[in-house]
Amino acid sequence: MSTISRSPRCAPSTAATRDATTRPGTWRGFQRHSPATPDSRRHLPTVTGDPRCHDQPGWHHQVSAVRGLRPAVRPTISDVGETVGVPSKDSRPGPTRWIIHGEQVIDDTRRLRLSIAQVELPDGVHFEQYVLRMPKAAMTVVLDEARERVLMIWRHRFVPDCWTWELPGGYVDSDEDPAITAAREVQEETGWRPRSMTLLTRFQPLAGSADFENLLFLGEDAEDTGTPADINETARVEWIALDSVHDRIARGEIIGAGTQIGLLHILAFHAPRSR
Numbered sequence: 420m421s422t423i424s425r426s427p428r429c430a431p432s433t434a435a436t437r438d439a440t441t442r443p444g445t446w447r448g449f450q451r452h453s454p455a456t457p458d459s460r461r462h463l464p465t466v467t468g469d470p471r472c473h474d475q476p477g478w479h480h481q482v483s484a485v486r487g488l489r490p491a492v493r494p495t496i497s498d499v500g501e502t503v504g505v506p507s508k509d510s511r512p513g514p515t516r517w518i519i520h521g522e523q524v525i526d527d528t529r530r531l532r533l534s535i536a537q538v539e540l541p542d543g544v545h546f547e548q549y550v551l552r553m554p555k556a557a558m559t560v561v562l563d564e565a566r567e568r569v570l571m572i573w574r575h576r577f578v579p580d581c582w583t584w585e586l587p588g589g590y591v592d593s594d595e596d597p598a599i600t601a602a603r604e605v606q607e608e609t610g611w612r613p614r615s616m617t618l619l620t621r622f623q624p625l626a627g628s629a630d631f632e633n634l635l636f637l638g639e640d641a642e643d644t645g646t647p648a649d650i651n652e653t654a655r656v657e658w659i660a661l662d663s664v665h666d667r668i669a670r671g672e673i674i675g676a677g678t679q680i681g682l683l684h685i686l687a688f689h690a691p692r693s694r
Contacts, residue, residue, distance in 0.1 A: 558588025613638030
């Protein structure tokens with residue numbers, strides 16, 4: 420396996436990534452198959468859609484056996500082989516809609532569920548794709564009174580091995596209001612607490628492979644609580660000039676998708692008009 424080297428912006432080189440992840444007969448980890456025969460199709464429950472899409476309310480589980488799924492990693496949990504179906508409000512396939520025939524769970528933790536989905540393309544081709552399902556996350560853009568500076572943390576991310584500026588945020592517990600989560604994360608990671616929280620937008624940072632809804636809040640009227648920042652989360656806390664955001668992104672100092680979306684959203688819709 421090739422050693423993956425990183426550029427100054429912490430992005431792995433294309434050649435190294437391809438050598439390290441591509442196997443014969445796969446699409447970078449996705450296994451392609453010919454169209455299923457009528458005999459094989461009868462074993463697969465037809466389930467489609469994502470219950471968290473705005474036009475598809477409701478959530479229904481359908482557990483059944485799915486044949487032909489080949490886990491690519493060693494299973495480590497007791498419910499390996501469980502198949503989660505996700506019916507939608509409208510199960511009729513559109514002209515370009517992919518059909519999910521089932522998912523086989525191969526790992527399930529408090530923060531992540533990894534499965535392999537059996538997918539059918541509109542042209543009849545079947546393939547398997549890794550799917551990640553994660554709990555919601557909330558982050559906050561905290562602005563000063565003049566809306567000229569944003570509260571940010573400087574921290575190290577060990578997966579890409581990068582130091583980066585980020586907005587404070589974290590996972591949302593299932594029984595907690597996301598706005599409360601977001602405000603608490605600001606205080607824990609920065610020592611500041613916003614008195615006003617406004618939901619700006621929701622987004623999916625990796626919609627092609629993961630269900631990981633992110634909620635973005637605007638925090639205002641922040642007060643310094645005197646609480647020390649969590650040393651496990653934060654190396655430095657600073658109020659960063661919004662005027663410097665574009666340059667920091669260009670220099671690779673801000674790499675997180677959620678942080679970039681939040682900052683660019685503020686610059687586009689909430690910063691002073693004079694900008």
